[in-house]
Every structure is written in C-alpha cells, then in structure tokens.
Amino acid sequence: MSTTILEERKDQIHRTGEGAIDIACNRESLAGAVSQRACVFCGSRVVLYPIADALHLVHGPIGCAVYTWDIRGSLSSGPEIHRLSFSTDLQETDVIFGGEKKLEAALDELIDRHDPEAAFVYSTCIVGLIGDDLEAVCRKMSEKKGIPVLPVMSEGFKGSKRAGYEAACNAMFRLIGTGSTEDISPVSVNIFGDFNLAGEIWIIREYFEKMGVQVVANVTGDGRVNDIARCHGAGLNLVQCSGATLHLAQLMEDKFGIPFERVSYLGIEDMADSLYKVADFFKDKDPGIVERTQKLVKEELEKLIPELARYRRDLEGKKVAMYVGGSFKAFSLVKAFRHLGMQVVLVGSQTGTKEDYAELAQITDPGTVIIDDANPLELSHFIKELDVDVFVGGVKERPIAFKLGVGFCDHNHERKEALEGFKGMLNFAREIHSSAMSPVWQFAPRRASRIAAAKKEAVNE
Amino acid sequence: MSNKTKTTARPNYVSTTNACKLCTPLGASLAFRGVEGAIPFLHGSQGCATYMRRYIISHFREPVDIASSALGEKNAIYGGGPNLKKGILNVMKKYEPALVGVATTCLTETIGDDVPMNIKEFRAEFGEDLDLPELVQVSTPSYNGTHTDGWHGAVRSLVEQLCTTKADAAHRVNILPNMISCEDVRHLKDICRDFGIDATILPDISETLDGPSLEDYVKIPSGGTPIEGIKTMSGSKGTIEFGRCLPKETGGSSLEAAFGVKNHRIGLPMGLRESDRLFEALEDISGTPMPRRYELERGRLVDAYVDGHKYIFGKRAVVYGEEDLVVGLCAFLAEIGVDVVLAGTGARNKGLDEAIAAVTNGVARIAPEVREGVDFHDIAAEAETLAPDILIGHSKGYRYAKAWGVPLVRVGFPIHDRFGGQRTRHIGYGGTLNLFDRVVNAFIEKKQADSSIGYGYI
Secondary structure, three states: OOOOOOHHHHHHEEEOOOOOOOOOOOOOOOOOOOOOOOOHHHHHHHHHOOEOOEEEEEEOOHHHHHOOOOOOOEOOOOOOHHHOOEEOOOOHHHHHHOOHHHHHHHHHHHHHHHOOOEEEEEEOHHHHHHOOOHHHHHHHHHHHHOOOEEEEOOOOOOOOHHHHHHHHHHHHHOOOOOOOOOOOOOOEEEEEEEOOEOOHHHHHHHHHHHHOOEEEEEEEOOEOHHHHHOHHHOOEEEEOOOOOOHHHHHHHHHHHOOOEEEOOOOOHHHHHHHHHHHHHHHOOOOOOHHHHHHHHHHHHHHHHHHHHHHHHHHHOOOEEEEEEOOOHHHHHHHHHHHHOOOEEEEEEEOOOOHHHHHHHHHHOOOOOEEEEOOOHHHHHHHHHHOOOOEEEEOOOOHHHHHHOOOEEEEOOOOOOOOOOHHHHHHHHHHHHHHHHHOHHHHOOHHHHHHHHHHHHHHHHO | OOOOOEEOOOOOOOOEEOEOOOOHHHHHHHHHOOEOOEEEEEEOOHHHHHHHHHHHHHHHOOOOOOEEOOOOHHHHHHOOHHHHHHHHHHHHHHHOOOEEEEEEOHHHHHOOOOHHHHHHHHHHHHOOOOOOOEEEEEOOOOOOOOHHHHHHHHHHHHHHHHOOOOOOOOOEEEEEOOOOOHHHHHHHHHHHHHOOOEEEEOOOOOOOOOOOOOOOOOOOOOOOEOHHHHHOHHHOOEEEEEOOOOOOOOHHHHHHHHHOOOEEEEOOOOHHHHHHHHHHHHHHHHOOOOOHHHHHHHHHHHHHHHHHHHHHOOOEEEEEOOHHHHHHHHHHHHHOOOEEEEEEOOOOOOOHHHHHHHHHOOOOOOOOEEEOOOEHHHHHHOHHHHOOOEEEEOHHHHHHHHHHOOOEEEOOOOOOOOOOHHHOOOOHHHHHHHHHHHHHHHHHHHHHHHOOOOOOOO
C-alpha cells in the first residue's frame, strides 16, 4: 500500500501550465508525513539569532537551545554573544513547580556575565504549557538590569515557522522607537530580512555606501540592539525574504509611516533592480543617486558577465530542483539559474503563500513542479522523475540529493559561502559548477547506469 | 598512584551555556534507526523531529527520516492521541515500516498523553483490517535526562516489548553496544564472526546510518538489527552490554531477569584493559579462545603504546561527552600516561566518578576532576587552572580548543566540523590503536606547527 504522495497532500502540488494554480498552503504539517519544516520557536530563533550584542536565552529543556547553537553562518563585525547557546535547561521539578524563578535567576546571572545590550527570552512548547509568565519576569528583569528584556512568544506548537517570524518581529518592535534618531540622513535605509550569512550584508552595505545611502540598522544580520532601537529614523525599509521581517516593516509603516520596498540581493536582475528601486525612491532628495547607481551596476556587471560565461558553457541545459524555506528566495534563484543556462524544473518551499506560488507559476517554464511543505519521499520522487542534475536546499535536503547521485548546493542558513550581490552571484555560479561538473557522479549507481545506457544507445545508432 | 577520583561540585550556576548534552528523544530516535525496517516517530510538535534530523544528518551525512505527530495548538489542549494514530497510518502508507518506534517529547509528556493506551487503541481499531507494523514506545521527556537516557530507554523498550517469550537456545550472543559509531559496530560484527558466534547487536546502525550509494532512494535503509533477532534474544547464551554508567534496569538486565540470559556488563571496550574484558566475555560466552588475529592486534597495540609513549607522557587532557565514552577515554588515556585533568559529562547522577576510578585503578597518575551536569562554560571557567594540552571529545568543544591553542581530537557524536565521524573507530584493540595514533599525531602536529623550523623528521 506504499504511496509516495499522500492523498491529503495532493492539493499542495502543482505543475506549471496544467490549469490555474490553486495550491493549498499555510496548513499545519500532516502527521506522519516527515515534513522538512521546523516550528514556531525555530522561526523566531533564526530571525533574532544574528543580533550579535543581545543575549538569546531559550527558556525550556535543553534540546531547543542545543539544536540552534551557532546554527547560522551569521557573521558579526564586533560582539559575538549570538554564537553562544543559552538555556534554562528545565528539569522535571521546574516543569512541576514552574520555571519562573529559574528563568529570573538565569537572566540575572547571564546579563551580569555578558553585559548585553538587550536580552531576548524565547518561549518553548513546555513553557506555553506550564504557563510561566514570561512577560512579568522580563519586565521585572528589565527594570532590575536596566536593559530591554524582551519575551519572544514562540511556543513550538502554536503554528509553523511563519508564526515564529511574527513573534520575532513583535519582540523587536518593542525596541524600535526607543533610540535617538539624530545624525540619520534623509537618504537612509534599514536592511530587513538579511542575516549576514558569510558576511553577505557587508557586500550589500558597500553598494549602498557607493550610492550615498546611509544604512541605519541591519535587521538582523550583524545586528545591534541600539541600531534597531533607532531604526525608525530611516527613510525606507528594504525587506528581503518572504516573510521573516515583512511583519515588522508593516508595523513600522503603521506606526512611524516608514514605507517599505521588497528586494532581493540574489542574482543579477534582482540585485540590480533592488539598487535601482532605492535610487528611484531617493532621487528627489539626492539627484545624483541614479547615475551613481547605474555606474556601480555597470562596473560590477562588466566584471561579472565574462566570468559567468565560462561557467555557463558547462552548465547549459542542466536541470535544477530547489526546496527552500521562504519562496521569495526561489524567485531570484529561478532567474539566477537562467543566467547559467539552466532550467528549473522543481520549486518547493516550506512556508510559501498563495501569492508566492502564483508568482512562481508565472515565472517558471511549463511542466515545472511547484510544491508546498514537501518531505523526503516526495522530493526524491520528483528528483528522479524530472531527472535533476543539481538540487538546491538546506542540510536536510543534502543527503536526499546525494543518495540519488545528484549535485547539491546549500542555499540555506548554514552556508558559509556568500551568495548575495554581484560578487555572490559569481560564488554561486562557481558552487553550482563544482556541484554539477564533478566526475564523482559517474560512479554514483543511479547516474552511472544512465551514463552507460546513453553510451550503449550511441553505439547502437 | 591514585585510584580515587575527586568529584567537585558544579559551580552554582543556574543557566546552561553551550550544553554538553542533547535531549532525550534524540537518543531514542538514533537507537530506533538501528532496527531493521524501523522508522522513528516523535510524538510532539513538528520542530523536534526536524531539528533532530538536521543535527543527526550533519554528523552521519545520511538521509534521516524521523516522523512526527506534528501537534498544533489544539492538540496540545485536547490531547495528541488522534494525531499520533493518524501519523502512524500515514507513515505506514508511505514507508511500509516493519517497526514504528514512538518516542515522546516534553510536550506530550506534559499534556499527559497516554501513549501505551493510544497504541493499544490503535491496534484494536486497525489491527483486524491492516497488516500492522511492530509498535514500540518509549517515554522520553526531554526535561528528564539526556540523549543517552533516550538511547538506553529505547533499547530497553525494544527488548521488553518485542522479546516476550523464551526462544530456543542458540549459539548466539546479544550485544548492547551503547552509543558507538557505525564503524565500531562493523568491527564488533567482525569480532563475533571470528569467534564463530552469531551476534544480535542492538541497535545496529552500521548500515542504516552509513549506507552505500545506491540505484534508488530507499525509504528505509537496509540493515539494522532484525526484528526476529530481537524477539529471540531470550535464547542467546549471554548478553554483553557496554557501559559502566548505565541505568539499573536495561535491556540486558531485563533479559537476565525474565529469561535467565546472563548479563555481562562491561565498560565501553576502549584501551587495553577494557578491551580485554570484551574478549574475555566473548571467550566465556562462545567457548572459543581469542582468535590469533586479535592476539596480534592486541600485541600491536602494546607495541604502539611503547613506540609512542614519549610524545605524550604527562600531557594534560580535558575529556567530555557521553558518560560512558568519557569513562572509556579515561581508561585508555590512563594507560598511555596522559593525565586527564577534567572528565565531564552533561548527564547527571551517573556515578561517573566511581566508574572512572574503577577503570583507571592501578595506572592513572592523577585523579581527574569529575564533573556531571557540566556545560562548556564550566569547563572554560577553569581553563587556566586546568591548563590542558589537549581536548578529547565531540566537535562542540572546538571553539574552546581554538581559544586555548590546543588540539582537539574528535571522538563520539556529534562530529559536525570534520568528515567521516560515522567511520571513527573507538573500540576494541583496533579502535584503541586508531585513537592512539590520532592522539600522538595531534601532539606531533602541534609541535610542528608551533616550531619555526620545518622539521620533517620528528
């Protein structure tokens, strides 16, 4: 009775060109389906994690903290408190008698030890159940220690990763508006939804510097509490990533009237478009900005395009599948792969929305499989069916590709290679090239027999 | 010479920084992965399964499918039973498992889900119409114990829930090997084969977590302890279980109590003397003297000890990780003249100090500080007084080794920053020899790196 795609999941899969897209999404993961998704806590943790001068205390049993210890390749140009894993390590007695006292004592101890600018306290499943009053403990400790101590209401079972993004944004929003906005240029932005993996935010900040745009706060890659506290002084919010910080941008628009633009720093068009969007937004305040931006993009492309062409020669016609957390990244990747002459045949995401999937259906070729909240058996099924050469995903997807003898590129938060910006596009091309062109695939049984069959066919002809 | 360790109380910290342990259901999931046709199933919210998969995959570099009952808010209030049943049905449809290993999480333990009852109901509801897999359950609240408790708990559950009748006597040994590597399990199999005795090794992760490249993506990797093998453990000649810090009741003690299968509880066979115990137990159970191959291996190990002793004598080591791995490492390091200055585990109430005293008796030059419930903050707090020359443990100690400018020899789980953790050999004369080479070479490498002269002859 084995079945690859469970009946209840069939409406979460669509093929571009086969009728109007009406994909089911934003659903709870199906029990027993082995979803690739994590939980609410995970959503909050990954968003807030890169704020490097804050203490991130996970209130719960040890697992939640250890599995997220130094989980991202988020770099800091200064403090690195974020790379440590703090937990209240709740024990049975705490579960019975409540964990508030332990939380208070832990905050007391850790704030004294690390002298952070703020503390985020993450709620986990168990805390939601035993009913610890995080709000009260945080308020008390905030007064005692003189720094913001912010509860993050991220009980794991309260939805999906997306709900965690919202909890993270709500926690950060309490900081915003508390800092001084002096010295902020009218031509200024906040970078939202970038996590400075492998120093990517530094590449992007350099572009803005060259354009004459001040960056007030990185939210949250290489983030600082005091920058976030005064980021309501910026002229524009730039929101990358599908959902991680969109909620925060909306809150800021409502309260402070700061507009936002959705951007992406991945690939050539999206990177350039994002810079042009910013130039266009500020052109009345700074008439020279458009020209400076054009010059910057031109210079970068002159360096990049010839180099890309070398990789394209090898990669032309190869097929790609991708499974990403947020689907916004997928839009950029589909375009980036076109520059390498490659065809995307499968796009999946953990947390895409109806609008995201509709857009994916727009930009992908007929026959492309679009899938929401997939799992290992579905992914492996489509990798085989679509005869994929390279798979793009995160650590959990890697062994699925490798077992099938397929190249793999880690485009998730554990990556240690910068893939954003024009410079990142070159790194990306190089990585895809080394993933697809290695001779090892000749020895992987599934591909080996295929290559042998192709050779045999050639002889028969 | 001292054989008494000194246990220092953990400093009075409330919080944990960079823990030296993992949570209970992770250990259970790993153990269930070592049974043929089995799929681990976590009864809790989706995140637990996903996080643990990610963590395990990073070490083994293998697909690790762990199902979840994916509980949401409503289930947390009204109980997770229905989702558990639905989840098992879905896993049956997709994976056709021979066994589903259900482990609880902090969520389902706290809301008080009665998993044994849910499983009983499940059998009653679907048992007539469907060909049900074996269903084994273990209680693994993550606020109680560490991943090693989850591991031992799952092993005991497998034995007690599957091996329920006295099987026919057979020339066979049961081995409950504790948390060793895939390569270690393969080594154990070789040893038993050379002794001419069949072995039921539970769990057997040698293939399921270190499989070959294949034609197709297999839903459940081949290998693992056969279920029939577990059911007939009651007919074996004896059980050998590794671990001096085990709970009182284990799979081995159960088999002894219920079916009179003699339980030989020995430490992890690391170092010469602890490995001798394994071979003695095998001689005893199989009635076969130690094969020449292992006599030679033992001899080579002693020879290497002698050849390498000057590189390492009197060096100071900090050792951390799972309680029994730490004991094994102490046994080994004491034999080669390396002084363990601190031996730490994240677990509590394991009798680590007595176990270390027992295995280092007569050879250790100093008694280490022994710490249970340790985290890396504790270890680091004493770096100056400890003045270690080497760290031996899993990858998570790297930032400290780097800060102190000393080598880290990676053993156990997880190895996240090196390649081939699943193929690391730790046990038996061969595994010890392998570890010995690595320890000696770590010091030689350090000496070379620190020297301004390009010595190519050290």
